[in-house]
Amino acid sequence: MDTLPNGSEREVSENGSVFEDNSSGRTFRVKKKDLKRLPRQAERILAIMGSLQSQWYSLDELCAQHPKFTKRTIYRDLEVIRSFFADGLQSNSRGQMHLIPSKVFFVQPLDLTNVEAISLYFLCQLAQNYRSPISYLDPVQTAFQKLRSLSQALYVQTQNDDHLEYIHLEMAPISPQANRSVFSELLLAHEKRNAVNIEYDSICEGEVIGTRLEPYHLHFTRRAWYVTGKSGFHHGVRTFHLERIRSLKVIPDSTFVIPIGWSYENYRGNAWNMIRGSEDLEVILLFSPLVARNVASVRWHKNQLTERQADGTLLFRVHVSGISEIIWWILGYGDQVEVLSPPFLRQAVRDKIRAMSMIYEKDGE
Numbered sequence: 001m002d003t004l005p006n007g008s009e010r011e012v013s014e015n016g017s018v019f020e021d022n023s024s025g026r027t028f029r030v031k032k033k034d035l036k037r038l039p040r041q042a043e044r045i046l047a048i049m050g051s052l053q054s055q056w057y058s059l060d061e062l063c064a065q066h067p068k069f070t071k072r073t074i075y076r077d078l079e080v081i082r083s084f085f086a087d088g089l090q091s092n093s094r095g096q097m098h099l100i101p102s103k104v105f106f107v108q109p110l111d112l113t114n115v116e117a118i119s120l121y122f123l124c125q126l127a128q129n130y131r132s133p134i135s136y137l138d139p140v141q142t143a144f145q146k147l148r149s150l151s152q153a154l155y156v157q158t159q160n161d162d163h164l165e166y167i168h169l170e171m172a173p174i175s176p177q178a179n180r181s182v183f184s185e186l187l188l189a190h191e192k193r194n195a196v197n198i199e200y201d202s203i204c205e206g207e208v209i210g211t212r213l214e215p216y217h218l219h220f221t222r223r224a225w226y227v228t229g230k231s232g233f234h235h236g237v238r239t240f241h242l243e244r245i246r247s248l249k250v251i252p253d254s255t256f257v258i259p260i261g262w263s264y265e266n267y268r269g270n271a272w273n274m275i276r277g278s279e280d281l282e283v284i285l286l287f288s289p290l291v292a293r294n295v296a297s298v299r300w301h302k303n304q305l306t307e308r309q310a311d312g313t314l315l316f317r318v319h320v321s322g323i324s325e326i327i328w329w330i331l332g333y334g335d336q337v338e339v340l341s342p343p344f345l346r347q348a349v350r351d352k353i354r355a356m357s358m359i360y361e362k363d364g365e
Contacts, residue, residue, distance in 0.1 A: 044069055045077050052081070052099035056092060182248050183218075186227055190215045195254040199246040208246060209233055214256040217264040222273060228264060230256070237267060239274055270303060270321040272329065277322015284341040287314040291336045300329075323348065 044066075051057055051065050059078070063071050081099070082089050088100045189196050195214045202209050211233035218227050225242040269276045287295050289312030296306045296314055307315040320326055323345050330337055331352060339346040 041077065041080075044073065045080060048074065048077055049081060049099055052089070052097055056094075056096035056098045058094065058096045061096070182242055182245050183225065185248055185250055186215050186218060186242075189250050190218065193255050193257070195251045195256050197249045197251060198240070199248075200240055201244040201246055203244075212251070213240070214258075216258050216262065217267075219264060226274065228267065270301075270319055272301060272320050272322075272325035275322060275325050277320075277324065280319055280321050281323075281342055283318050283320055283323070283326060283339070283345060285316040285330065286338045286340055287316060287333065288336040289313055291333060295333075327352070 047066060048062060048069075051062060057065065059071065059075065062074050062078075063069070066074065069077075078089075078097070085099060090098050090100060092098075185196065188194075195212055197210065198213050199208055199210050211231045213227070213232070214230040215227050216229040216237070218225065220226075226239050227242060228237065228239045230236065231238040231240075267276070268274060270280050271277070292308065292312060292314035295316065296308065301318050301320065303320070304316065304318040306317075309315060318326075327345065327348055330339060330349060339349050
């Protein structure tokens with residue numbers, strides 16, 4: 001007796017013929033030689049069902065959507081789908097079909113509210129932003145179509161997205177997409193705990209270096225993907241920019257163990273972004289009234305404290321590890337911010353301003 005995904009049972013005879021479905025009383029006959037074909041057919045049927053649940057398709061459109069399947073096999077698979085979901089497979093006047101998930105389907109429809117549906121829609125749109133899509137997240141579109149097929153609210157909200165044009169999401173410019181295999185192989189190496197050998201165009205060393213890397217953590221931040229792990233070249237944990245990895249080879253027989261208690265957040269500590277300095281320090285800044293409200297409205301760092309002053313200025317305090325990253329953020333506000341503490345950061349900003357001034361004084365103006 002076989003149990004089906006919908007909870008019903010079928011008896012199977014010794015010669016391989018499936019002949020009873022208790023959920024519907026239907027009779028099915030499958031030749032023994034055809035049993036070997038079932039996995040491939042099941043894969044095709046699931047793919048076709050996923051498409052039919054996402055939107056309306058004609059037979060020709062299904063063929064275009066699934067070029068690996070012949071028109072004949074798609075037609076035959078549609079007959080199988082129709083036999084199981086007679087009421088769920090709908091047709092329109094243009095010869096298109098759409099599958100409405102029923103209660104006996106293997107995955108129940110998602111119960112999303114309209115707000116949840118719209119939020120999910122724009123999250124996927126953000127990942128696939130046409131000006132600067134996040135690298136390696138192309139599969140988000142196929143994932144979205146699968147979710148769309150399981151939620152009536154998501155399907156309705158995105159069937160005609162003209163009414164969504166008044167909402168726009170845009171990311172800051174990001175690094176161009178590099179070799180996709182680097183990202184995929186790092187994911188697999190992390191999952192299997194295999195080390196990798198990489199050739200890396202290092203800015204710090206000023207040359208291409210080779211190192212054995214144990215990938216602990218992958219993360220996307222500030223326009224690009226990075227991998228953090230133990231580097232044999234550096235004899236410690238380091239972070240590498242994926243776009244600067246020239247080559248990568250997995251070491252099949254290797255293995256590594258991530259130290260107990262290690263986490264990327266603990267490794268990063270109180271760094272302003274990614275680069276952790278040798279010691280923590282308190283930075284105190286004074287922002288002008290012109291930018292005070294905008295600065296206060298953003299959570300720039302987990303440790304920040306802000307205090308509006310009577311004159312409209314903003315006192316900004318934050319504990320960070322090192323100044324190599326926060327100094328560039330400070331310089332971005334130009335004459336609208338003053339460093340009050342620590343003194344060496346104030347001096348570092350002064351030196352940068354003096355160097356900038358010298359660039360623009362070269363022509364004698």
